[in-house]
Amino acid sequence: MTRALSGGAAVAALLLLCACQSGVSSLPIARTGPVSGGQVVEAVAGTPGPLNPLFEQGDNEREIDSLIYQGLTTINPQQQVIGLLAKSWTVSPDGLSYVFSLRTDVRWADGAPFNADDVMFTYGTLQSADYQDPTQQLWKDVVIAKVNQQQVKFTLKAPSAAFPLALREGIVAKHAFQGVAIADMARSPRSGARAVGTGPFKVASISSDRHTVTLERNPYASPRPYLDHFVFRSYPTPADALDAVSRSEADTFGDLQSQGAAAMAKRPDVDLMQISTFNFVAVFFNLTPDLSVFFEPPAVRQALTQAVDRKHIVDTVLEGRADPATGPIPPTDWAYSKQSSTKYPYNPAQAAKTMQQNGWTMNLQTGLLEKGGRSFQVQLVTADAYPYRQVAESVRDQLRLIGVQVVIDPVPATVLLSKYLLGKQFQLALADFDIGSDPDQSQLWHSGAQADSLNFTTGDRLPKQALIDKDLEDGIGRVDNGVVKTDVASRRTAYADFQDLMADAAPAVFLFEPHYTYVVSKRVRGVHTNPVIEPVDRFQYVTDWFATNEGG
Numbered sequence: 047m048t049r050a051l052s053g054g055a056a057v058a059a060l061l062l063l064c065a066c067q068s069g070v071s072s073l074p075i076a077r078t079g080p081v082s083g084g085q086v087v088e089a090v091a092g093t094p095g096p097l098n099p100l101f102e103q104g105d106n107e108r109e110i111d112s113l114i115y116q117g118l119t120t121i122n123p124q125q126q127v128i129g130l131l132a133k134s135w136t137v138s139p140d141g142l143s144y145v146f147s148l149r150t151d152v153r154w155a156d157g158a159p160f161n162a163d164d165v166m167f168t169y170g171t172l173q174s175a176d177y178q179d180p181t182q183q184l185w186k187d188v189v190i191a192k193v194n195q196q197q198v199k200f201t202l203k204a205p206s207a208a209f210p211l212a213l214r215e216g217i218v219a220k221h222a223f224q225g226v227a228i229a230d231m232a233r234s235p236r237s238g239a240r241a242v243g244t245g246p247f248k249v250a251s252i253s254s255d256r257h258t259v260t261l262e263r264n265p266y267a268s269p270r271p272y273l274d275h276f277v278f279r280s281y282p283t284p285a286d287a288l289d290a291v292s293r294s295e296a297d298t299f300g301d302l303q304s305q306g307a308a309a310m311a312k313r314p315d316v317d318l319m320q321i322s323t324f325n326f327v328a329v330f331f332n333l334t335p336d337l338s339v340f341f342e343p344p345a346v347r348q349a350l351t352q353a354v355d356r357k358h359i360v361d362t363v364l365e366g367r368a369d370p371a372t373g374p375i376p377p378t379d380w381a382y383s384k385q386s387s388t389k390y391p392y393n394p395a396q397a398a399k400t401m402q403q404n405g406w407t408m409n410l411q412t413g414l415l416e417k418g419g420r421s422f423q424v425q426l427v428t429a430d431a432y433p434y435r436q437v438a439e440s441v442r443d444q445l446r447l448i449g450v451q452v453v454i455d456p457v458p459a460t461v462l463l464s465k466y467l468l469g470k471q472f473q474l475a476l477a478d479f480d481i482g483s484d485p486d487q488s489q490l491w492h493s494g495a496q497a498d499s500l501n502f503t504t505g506d507r508l509p510k511q512a513l514i515d516k517d518l519e520d521g522i523g524r525v526d527n528g529v530v531k532t533d534v535a536s537r538r539t540a541y542a543d544f545q546d547l548m549a550d551a552a553p554a555v556f557l558f559e560p561h562y563t564y565v566v567s568k569r570v571r572g573v574h575t576n577p578v579i580e581p582v583d584r585f586q587y588v589t590d591w592f593a594t595n596e597g598g
Contacts, residue, residue: 052072074077084593086570089287089296091281093256094488098237099216100171101179103129105581109469110259110278112582113214114155115243118146118165120586121483123576124465125380125503131160131217131244141205141523141530143524145275146213153266154219155248156427161195167220184212187449200388205523207532208484216243246271246589256280272572272592288565292314297593300584302478305432307563308365319564322378323580326371327434327478328554329354329441332465337473338426344509347552353448354441355479356557363436368558373545374487376559378578381485381521381538385534385544390552415449418580424450428476430456438476467500478560479581485541488518491548508551515542 082564094106099115103109129135137145143310152160171177172185189201212575231237242251246269246477247261257280263271279296281287288306290296292313301307302323331341341347356370369377371385374552387470402408406415406422428438431487433457452474457466466472479486486494493511508514516542520540524531562581573588576583 050543053149059134062386079167080272080572080590080592081211082272082592083274085271085277086273086298086593087277087279089299090280090282091282091287091301091372092280094259094510096232096237097241097259098218098232098234100102100168100177100218100470101232101237106280108505109214109585110194110261111243111584112245112262113247113276113588114241114249115218116245117214118148119210119213121572121583122212124574125483125578130214131165135210137532140528141207141263142202144202144209145193146198146200148198150196151268152244153262154244155242155266156222157266158219158221160217160244160254162192162198163195164217164439165198165273166192167223167427167582168215168217169217171218171228172215173566174228175187176428184282205525205530206486206530207524207537208486208524211482211484218243224236225310247276267589269589271589273588280382291565291567294567297570298565300562300564300581302562302581303364303367303433303560304563307565308367310565312358312530313511315568317566317568317573319566319573319575320561321575321584322369322376323480323560323562324376324379324482324578325478326374326376326556327368327437327476327560328374328556329438330472330475330477330554331500331552332470332472332475333553336468337470338507340422340473342422343404343422344550344552345400345404347555348550349404350391350445351390351397351449351552351555352400353397353450354444354555354594355392357392360438360446360558363433363440364558364560367561367563368453369561371556371559372388372549373479373546373553373556374467375485375541375545376481378559379485380534381541382546383542384547386542389546390421393456394444394448406449411445413449415450421451422449422577423453424473425453425455426476427455427457427472429459429460429462431459434476434478436576441476441555441557450468467522482580483578486518486522488522491498491544491553492518502553510547510551514544514551517541517547 090106092106094110095103097107097110101112102111116130118130119127120130122128131149131152132146133149135144137144148162154160168183169190185202191199193199219242222242223231226234239249246264246267248264250260250262252259259278261273261276281290284301284304285306287299291299307318310316316374332338340447360366360368360370375382398576401415405476406417409416426438428434438454443456466475467477471505488503489499491503492515505513517540521537525537564584570591571594572586572592
């Protein structure tokens with residue numbers, strides 16, 4: 047599709063034409079309008095793995111893949127699920143069956159037509175016994191059938207309003223992997239230098255050390271991107287990647303809570319974008335009987351919640367690059383309840399009073415609360431990385447003011463996850479969770495979650511757990527006279543009650559919703575995102591990006 051000249055580009059062309067006709071030597075014209083051509087270089091930390099959405103191992107390949115592949119659905123600025131490769135869908139009254147109608151104008155980057163066979167192949171791979179990725183096991187419980195070349199039917203075991211969001215999974219081309227065993231797909235050239243998708247770009251080249259991945263415009267993409275190329279260049283650390291932008295070796299770099307990005311804000315040649323995310327950071331209480339002795343009854347947890355000033359953490363530790371959050375659903379989420387968020391506001395005097403009412407008295411010699419001869423001293427485990435260690439230190443200092451001593455145990459992020467969170471071997475744990483653009487948090491807070499999952503209810507130990515479970519169930523599909531209600535109003539009611547119950551249960555000290563920091567050279571124009579994103583979605587509107595020959 048050919049784009050029309052914008053007003054700015056047309057004026058530049060007119061001035062150049064006049065200069066030539068009048069005999070005046072033509073002068074260089076600053077290219078500032080959206081014209082085709084040029085490239086953008088994104089600096090990333092680490093080396094990408096296979097370029098295949100079914101075998102992604104980390105963020106780098108996930109982000110590269112987002113420019114190559116597309117799913118059936120995507121998210122719009124209002125946090126609603128809309129079609130991408132699908133043009134529409136219907137849902138049965140019982141909420142169990144979805145029929146997706148596919149677009150007929152889509153081609154793969156090699157020119158082959160896209161149809162239902164590609165969708166069936168993609169999800170058939172995910173459902174195969176030979177496919178072992180534990181994060182994709184949900185697909186084994188879904189029945190998928192081809193209706194015709196342009197329609198696919200999905201049948202669920204239980205209603206889920208969040209199901210269309212799961213169909214953002216990138217679709218791979220059946221013809222590209224015909225005859226390739228699932229065990230060999232990740233190593234196939236079709237998951238590397240010969241990868242093709244339906245997205246705006248395709249792979250042009252991958253350096254032998256995989257430190258540079260160069261994408262080129264997909265000739266069949268619609269809409270067609272302005273940029274000729276998009277390059278991902280690897281660096282050892284985030285600091286090195288950020289430095290590459292500061293040296294104009296790269297154009298863009300992004301990270302959650304980037305430690306050095308604030309200094310870039312004063313640079314005249316870059317823009318510093320602060321974008322809200324679907325993450326939340328919290329200090330979780332371990333409520334198992336042998337580790338929860340300090341945290342019962344719930345009033346004690348409510349007091350600890352009121353003793354922490356979230357705005358102070360955001361302003362001082364994070365330099366404003368976050369939004370204070372007092373509950374499990376962040377303030378920028380469509381299901382956020384402001385009423386619940388103010389139920390236990392920051393009030394250290396009230397916190398101290400509540401602790402005293404629950405039998406904790408201050409030892410004036412040690413400055414610590416005591417009960418039954420035991421001092422209130424607990425351990426807080428967190429990732430040994432910015433900003434989590436610094437946030438933990440701020441929480442420690444604030445709790446010390448009401449007589450609670452917190453000892454920080456910083457560990458590698460992988461150890462935090464595998465040993466402490468999954469193994470539930472902690473008293474307090476500070477962690478960051480990306481809950482995605484749908485507010486369903488059953489995995490974290492429903493008592494029916496698998497025992498070995500990231501679940502913080504510990505069976506049935508939260509007050510009114512049965513009501514919390516019901517709200518979570520109603521949030522993904524409330525049955526009313528045999529019809530499943532998945533409309534926004536019904537879901538918002540369920541999640542408002544969920545947040546109210548969670549405020550009373552206080553299973554964690556919810557702290558803030560971090561921003562994604564994206565550093566962009568001013569020679570790159572047209573960069574925009576949805577108001578709230580998952581980091582990979584910063585490329586959602588990459589077809590609007592264009593490169594100029596100006597640096598400011």
